[in-house]
Amino acid sequence: MDHKFIPLSVPNLKGKELEYVTHAVKTEWVSTGGPYVNEFEGRIAEYVKSNGAVSCQNGTSGLHLALLACGVKKEDEVIVPTLTFIAAVNPVKYIGAEPVFMDCDDSLTMDAEKLLEFCRNECSFIDGKLINNRTKKHIKGIIVVHVFGNMADMEKIMTIAEQFHLEVIEDATEAIGTYYIEGRYTGKYAGTIGNVGVYSFNGNKIITTGGGGMIVSDDVKLLKKARHLSTQAKSDELYYTHDEIGYNYRMTNLQAAVGLAQLEQLEGFIYMKTINYELYKEKIDKIHGLSLLPFKDNIRSNHWFYALKCEDYYPMNRDEIIKYLSLKGIQSRPIWGLISEQKPYADCQTYKIKKAKYFWEHIVNIPCSANLIKEDLLYIVECLKEPC
Ligand SMILES: *Cc1c(COP(=O)(O)O)cnc(C)c1O
Numbered sequence: 070m071d072h073k074f075i076p077l078s079v080p081n082l083k084g085k086e087l088e089y090v091t092h093a094v095k096t097e098w099v100s101t102g103g104p105y106v107n108e109f110e111g112r113i114a115e116y117v118k119s120n121g122a123v124s125c126q127n128g129t130s131g132l133h134l135a136l137l138a139c140g141v142k143k144e145d146e147v148i149v150p151t152l153t154f155i156a157a158v159n160p161v162k163y164i165g166a167e168p169v170f171m172d173c174d175d176s177l178t179m180d181a182e183k184l185l186e187f188c189r190n191e192c193s194f195i196d197g198k199l200i201n202n203r204t205k206k207h208i209k210g211i212i213v214v215h216v217f218g219n220m221a222d223m224e225k226i227m228t229i230a231e232q233f234h235l236e237v238i239e240d241a242t243e244a245i246g247t248y249y250i251e252g253r254y255t256g257k258y259a260g261t262i263g264n265v266g267v268y269s270f271n272g273n274k275i276i277t278t279g280g281g282g283m284i285v286s287d288d289v290k291l292l293k294k295a296r297h298l299s300t301q302a303k304s305d306e307l308y309y310t311h312d313e314i315g316y317n318y319r320m321t322n323l324q325a326a327v328g329l330a331q332l333e334q335l336e337g338f339i340y341m342k343t344i345n346y347e348l349y350k351e352k353i354d355k356i357h358g359l360s361l362l363p364f365k366d367n368i369r370s371n372h373w374f375y376a377l378k379c380e381d382y383y384p385m386n387r388d389e390i391i392k393y394l395s396l397k398g399i400q401s402r403p404i405w406g407l408i409s410e411q412k413p414y415a416d417c418q419t420y421k422i423k424k425a426k427y428f429w430e431h432i433v434n435i436p437c438s439a440n441l442i443k444e445d446l447l448y449i450v451e452c453l454k455e456p457c
Pocket residue numbers: 127128129130153154156157214240242243269270271280281282
């Protein structure tokens with residue numbers, strides 16, 4: 070390796086993180102009871118303009134609570150994407166419900182055309198419920214993932230959801246800060262359009278709390294339910310009375326302290342990621358056989374992750390690119406293996422999965438940290454040019 074290591078995505082903790090965490094430690098509020106937790110919830114709700122927010126341990130637990138708060142039960146089915154991180158789908162199984170896998174479109178998010186086709190042709194709408202013809206089960210909702218900070222086609226998806234009475238759970242774990250700048254949802258943030266949305270503050274996300282998550286919604290009752298479930302479903306604080314099975318999912322004050330400092334820098338991170346994306350795109354699109362997948366024109370994207378698409382006529386295939394970049398000190402990775410092909414999901418129903426397979430074979434994620442410097446970015450581009 071003749072160059073320093075350039076990581077794929079690392080956090081940037083140069084704001085007030087240490088100051089706030091120090092305060093949390095000095096005041097000895099380290100667990101779920103401290104003031105930063107409430108403040109962080111309030112600030113997130115304010116930032117994405119939602120009616121409220123409920124903190125949790127991570128995005129996965131947030132999705133679990135979101136499904137429960139939407140009333141998904143073990144006898145139900147939920148439509149999910151096959152091309153995403155498996156944490157978007159596992160919570161369906163935590164409840165004992167069944168996923169039905171959908172394909173993606175060219176933006177890597179759920180194909181709304183195929184979704185409509187599936188609801189119309191493979192299901193029946195009976196007594197206000199969408200029933201899967203194959204299994205006779207009630208399809209209760211959809212999990213929509215805003216992949217890499219892009220926005221799924223929420224106009225079409227919400228229209229379908231309204232028509233077939235489906236709950237919409239937005240997995241916006243990768244997309245905090247993305248919002249519509251045109252159309253029916255102008256000004257609406259990813260995560261605030263469906264019934265409920267979930268953000269993640271894992272270490273590789275655009276802002277981090279080490280591990281953490283947040284549920285947002287305009288539905289105050291739903292938020293109340295999620296909050297209740299996140300704190301062991303305690304109905305009486307003093308006497309330890311519990312009215313259902315709850316979870317220990319609430320965020321700690323230490324996590325929230327970091328989150329608050331991170332949120333203060335979010336717009337700055339988005340600015341840097343956007344500049345870097347545009348520079349990459351300008352350079353990479355000129356290389357024969359390579360391109361950077363676009364973000365949609367009708368949104369302000371947070372530009373979280375960059376997806377390099379390699380055509381079959383580029384001198385190297387996906388795996389060769391990853392190996393080659395690694396020798397040059399550059400970390401990259403393929404996108405997720407399709408969930409419907411993973412062992413625990415191999416027997417689940419799928420609907421016309423095609424594009425997801427293509428993208429799985431042709432996409433490589435390249436370094437995208439907010440603190441990626443121009444010199445390193447240009448070095449990465451030079452390395453990609455070399456084999457041509
Ligand atoms: C990161 C991520 C999650 C899970 O978030 P955690 O905070 O790591 O539990 C879920 N879905 C998608 C699409 C993600 O990228």
